[in-house]
Amino acid sequence: MSDLTFEQHxxxxxxxxxxxxxxxxxxxxxxxxEIKDVLQELLNNQKIDQQDYLQLLDLLATIVFNINSQxxxxxxTGPTGETNRLIYQAKGLCWIxxxxxxxFKSVFxxxxxxxxxxxxxxxxxxxxxxxNFCLLLKAxxxxxxxxxxxxxxxxxxxxHPAVNLVASLAAKKHIQQLNQQLAQKPGAITSLVSLPINExxxxxxxxxxxxxxxxxxxxxxxxxxxxxxxxxxFMHEE
Numbered sequence: 074m075s076d077l078t079f080e081q082h083x084x085x086x087x088x089x090x091x092x093x094x095x096x097x098x099x100x101x102x103x104x105x106x107e108i109k110d111v112l113q114e115l116l117n118n119q120k121i122d123q124q125d126y127l128q129l130l131d132l133l134a135t136i137v138f139n140i141n142s143q144x145x146x147x148x149x150t151g152p153t154g155e156t157n158r159l160i161y162q163a164k165g166l167c168w169i170x171x172x173x174x175x176x177f178k179s180v181f182x183x184x185x186x187x188x189x190x191x192x193x194x195x196x197x198x199x200x201x202x203x204x205n206f207c208l209l210l211k212a213x214x215x216x217x218x219x220x221x222x223x224x225x226x227x228x229x230x231x232x233h234p235a236v237n238l239v240a241s242l243a244a245k246k247h248i249q250q251l252n253q254q255l256a257q258k259p260g261a262i263t264s265l266v267s268l269p270i271n272e273x274x275x276x277x278x279x280x281x282x283x284x285x286x287x288x289x290x291x292x293x294x295x296x297x298x299x300x301x302x303x304x305x306x307f308m309h310e311e
Contacts, residue, residue, distance in 0.1 A: 074110055078223075078289070079222070079223075079226045079229050082195075082220050082222060083166070083220075083235050085216060085220065086193045086195065086217045086220045086235075087166070087193075087214060087235060088276055089193055089216065089217025089218055090163075090165055090166065090193050090217075091112060092214040098198075099217060101140055101189050104188055104189055104214065105137055106311075107132065107210065107213045107214060108133055108185060108210065108215045109130065109133070109211040110136055110213065111206060111210045111213065112129050112130065112133075113126075113210070113211055115202075115205070117204075119172065120202060120205060121177075121202075122209075125177075126179070127197075128178065129178060129181060130173065131205070132181065132182055132185075132249060132274065132278055133185055133261060134191060135278045136182065136185050136186055136278055137189065139278070139279070140189055140190065140283060141281040142280070143148065143280045143283060143284075144161045144190070144220055144283065146159065146160050146161075150250050150294070153295075154252055155293055155295040156293070157291055157292075157293050157295060158291070158293075158294075159289060160188075160289075160291075160292065160293045161287045161288070161289060161290070162191070162236040162287060162288050163191030163192045163286070163287060163288075164184055164191075164264060164286060164287060164288055165192065165235075165237035165238065165251050166192070166193050166195055166235055166236050166237050166238070166298060167193065167194055167195065167236075167237070167238040167239070167240060167247060167286065168191040168195040168230050168236050168238070168239045168240070168241075169183050169184055169187060169195065169196045169240050170195070170197070170239055170240065170241040170242070170243065170251065171183075171241070171242040171243060171270075171271055172242070172244060172247060172306050173199070173201070173204070173268050174270055175198075175243070176274075177202050177203060177206075178274055179217065179223040179242055179268075179272060179277055180181070180203050180242060181206065182274065182277040182278050183208075183242060183266075183268075183277065184196070184203075184207070184219075184278075185239045185250065186241060186278075186282065186286055186293055187205045187238075187282060187286055188218065188219070190283060190286045190287050192238065192286060193217060193218060193219075193220065193309045194207075194219045195216065195222055195230065196218065196219070196220070196221060196222065197221075197222055197223075197224050197230075197275060198221040198222065198224065199224065204221065204232045207219050207221055210220065211220040211240060211304075227270060231251070231254050231255065231258070234259070234260045234261065235302050236261060236263060237264065237285065238264045238266065239251065239255065239264070239265050239266070239267070240266040240268075240286075241265065241267050241268065242268050242269075242270055242272070242274065243267075243269075243270055244270050246268075247267065248265075248267040248269075251265065252265055253268075261285075264283045264285070266282070266286070279310070
């Protein structure tokens with residue numbers, strides 16, 4: 074089952090993903106200020122009040138701090154002198170799934186984590202505060218980074234092989250049904266980050282959750298002679 078409009082959305086999102094930087098610090102620098110600007114617009118338009126605005130800024134600062142402190146590239150030296158680089162990469166297309174009763178701050182946290190870790194955000198357009206936020210953010214960012222999908226394409230989102238990650242903020246029954254549908258998908262496994270609809274906000278913004286939005290990758294550069302440490306080659310000179 075396919076639809077030209079839906080497929081075009083994903084083509085644009087995948088094209089944007091190819092252009093994305095894998096450096097999370099760069100993403101944070103590029104997108105954090107844009108998110109702040111959008112929050113300011115929501116405040117100016119009286120979509121959120123001053124207290125919510127300050128809480129959302131604090132939440133964003135916590136997420137950025139966790140990314141900068143937890144997702145640093147690591148250099149390791151192996152026993153035979155090879156170098157190992159542990160780097161982090163975005164999972165790819167991330168569908169942010171939430172039920173109407175979900176708190177805006179919680180959905181905002183999932184969106185921010187997904188975007189700042191280099192993923193492309195897909196979200197159902199519902200005409201609520203989340204949609205208003207995404208429309209404003211979409212206008213400021215590179216085309217495709219935040220993609221709004223019509224509600225009638227929900228099943229296509231579940232079935233499509235290009236969707237690499239689903240972050241769901243919903244009731245237990247909904248999450249169970251979604252998990253079953255994703256498990257029946259052919260091809261590669263789609264990761265599911267599931268959170269109860271009443272999950273405390275400090276759990277959503279914690280550093281551990283960041284790791285579920287990224288892939289770890291180890292790059293090894295073997296620069297020594299086969300079979301041992303290069304220092305052994307110079308033992309006869311001592």
